[in-house]
Amino acid sequence: MSGTLAEKVWDAHVVRKGSGGAPDLLYIDLHLVHEVTSPQAFEGLRLAGRPVRRPDLTIATEDHNTPTLDIDRPIADPTSRTQIQTLRKNAEDFGIRLHSLGDADQGIVHVVGPQLGLTMPGLTVVCGDSHTSTHGAFGALAFGIGTSEVEHVLATQTLPLAPFKTMAINVEGTLKEGTTAKDIILAVIAKIGTGGGQGYVLEYRGEAIRQLSMEARMTICNMSIEAGARAGMIAPDETTFAYLEGRPHAPQGADWDAAVEYWRSLRSDDDAVFDAEVTLDANDLEPFVTWGTNPGQGLPLSASVPDPVDIADESARRAAERALEYMALTPGTPLREIAVDTVFIGSCTNGRIEDLRAVAEIVKGRRKADDVTVLVVPGSARVRLQAEAEGLDKIFLDFGAEWRNAGCSMCLGMNPDQLRPGERAASTSNRNFEGRQGKGGRTHLVSPLVAAATAVRGTLSAPSDLEPARDSGPVPALV
Ligand SMILES: CC(C)[C@H](C(=O)O)[C@@H](O)C(=O)O
Numbered sequence: 106m107s108g109t110l111a112e113k114v115w116d117a118h119v120v121r122k123g124s125g126g127a128p129d130l131l132y133i134d135l136h137l138v139h140e141v142t143s144p145q146a147f148e149g150l151r152l153a154g155r156p157v158r159r160p161d162l163t164i165a166t167e168d169h170n171t172p173t174l175d176i177d178r179p180i181a182d183p184t185s186r187t188q189i190q191t192l193r194k195n196a197e198d199f200g201i202r203l204h205s206l207g208d209a210d211q212g213i214v215h216v217v218g219p220q221l222g223l224t225m226p227g228l229t230v231v232c233g234d235s236h237t238s239t240h241g242a243f244g245a246l247a248f249g250i251g252t253s254e255v256e257h258v259l260a261t262q263t264l265p266l267a268p269f270k271t272m273a274i275n276v277e278g279t280l281k282e283g284t285t286a287k288d289i290i291l292a293v294i295a296k297i298g299t300g301g302g303q304g305y306v307l308e309y310r311g312e313a314i315r316q317l318s319m320e321a322r323m324t325i326c327n328m329s330i331e332a333g334a335r336a337g338m339i340a341p342d343e344t345t346f347a348y349l350e351g352r353p354h355a356p357q358g359a360d361w362d363a364a365v366e367y368w369r370s371l372r373s374d375d376d377a378v379f380d381a382e383v384t385l386d387a388n389d390l391e392p393f394v395t396w397g398t399n400p401g402q403g404l405p406l407s408a409s410v411p412d413p414v415d416i417a418d419e420s421a422r423r424a425a426e427r428a429l430e431y432m433a434l435t436p437g438t439p440l441r442e443i444a445v446d447t448v449f450i451g452s453c454t455n456g457r458i459e460d461l462r463a464v465a466e467i468v469k470g471r472r473k474a475d476d477v478t479v480l481v482v483p484g485s486a487r488v489r490l491q492a493e494a495e496g497l498d499k500i501f502l503d504f505g506a507e508w509r510n511a512g513c514s515m516c517l518g519m520n521p522d523q524l525r526p527g528e529r530a531a532s533t534s535n536r537n538f539e540g541r542q543g544k545g546g547r548t549h550l551v552s553p554l555v556a557a558a559t560a561v562r563g564t565l566s567a568p569s570d571l572e573p574a575r576d577s578g579p580v581p582a583l584v
């Protein structure tokens with residue numbers, strides 16, 4: 106029978122089929138753990154006197170509560186310190202591999218899994234974290250789960266799951282220079298809305314998706330949850346295999362060949378039927394930025410702040426009014442005129458080495474705008490090491506940016522990296538909810554390219570708005 110990619114991966118993991126509308130019981134191949142959503146789950150095991158069923162398929166890292174400065178000192182904030190200490194004790198007591206602050210493999214859980222080659226095509230991957238959808242970029246079925254489900258997976262390595270619907274998101278054409286995967290996903294969410302993906306597993310397809318690097322594909326799948334989707338997936342191809350080959354946990358030798366052969370079968374059949382389909386043309390895309398307080402409230406950078414009176418749907422109009430009030434924006438203001446206080450470059454959406462390289466290319470030989478704080482936070486310790494090996498840290502520091510240690514940082518401000526009330530940020534992260542980056546803080550979601558250009562000019566900008574940099578070209582010859 107023909108099927109979609111998601112259905113194939115699902116079917117390969119059914120331990121027990123649910124009858125009469127009951128959920129199927131699925132086998133879980135990889136369980137990622139972090140400090141925020143795991144304490145009660147481990148406590149549940151402890152109370153029940155249960156071990157972790159498959160510690161070898163479970164891996165933990167410290168990310169949300171970790172400071173990005175002075176990481177060799179005790180964590181100052183008591184709540185964060187307790188969270189981290191609890192994870193360390195749980196990992197030790199239950200025999201789980203943990204990458205702690207200071208370890209080269211520490212970092213944001215969704216950066217660490219792929220980097221180690223733990224995330225692979227055809228796997229079921231779960232984590233007590235909504236952005237687990239990131240791992241779908243490899244053709245894995247990956248979704249966020251709640252703390253009670255974390256306990257279930259720890260105890261049994263299985264999870265009862267209700268059936269899902271499938272949606273094809275076809276992104277045809279080719280991205281223009283200056284537009285990126287982040288612009289694709291912001292445009293998709295603006296199109297289908299923050300509830301548009303509810304109940305669906307999204308499969309991103311089409312020419313523009315096939316042309317993306319693995320890291321760019323992760324940016325797209327990462328934000329599937331912001332459209333309300335259960336998961337996002339991309340069929341594995343040569344780009345996927347090339348990324349994985351040689352990674353610490355990737356299969357080797359004959360196992361590698363067998364794995365690749367299986368992975369090649371992981372694509373939606375030509376006659377597979379999706380429950381819904383959406384099409385977008387990458388040629389039409391411009392850099393996208395959000396103006397409101399949910400990731401669907403976005404527009405091309407060349408647009409102006411919308412006027413709620415033009416929004417026909419009443420609840421959308423009310424939401425826009427509320428968002429503009431919180432964001433302190435006036436309808437009709439060109440988005441390019443919005444001045445920011447902070448630029449945050451990082452997170453599991455855009456904190457990978459390619460993101461940092463793209464930013465460095467723009468800020469090299471330039472100085473940041475006065476009065477703008479620029480925070481560059483690598484997604485993992487390895488990304489940081491790689492960036493330093495390439496001299497990117499020097500470029501950021503010369504630009505006037507701060508170069509920090511790895512973690513979630515200002516993506517959600519569970520550590521000291523927070524906006525102050527009323528401050529405005531251009532952020533490469535994935536959520537712009539009220540207070541997300543600090544109480545009273547205002548967030549505009551942007552791509553790394555827009556973040557870099559904004560850091561130069563101080564107002565929301567694209568690289569095409571910039572004057573040539575001091576050392577961006579050869580010195581003109583004297584005549
Ligand atoms: C803290 C965690 C549960 C949360 C999530 O599930 O996504 C966080 O990572 C986020 O991005 O808001």
Ligand code: SF4
Nearest residue numbers: 236452453513516517
């Ligand atoms: S970087 Fe942000 S979105 Fe990603 S896991 Fe951390 S807090 Fe969640």
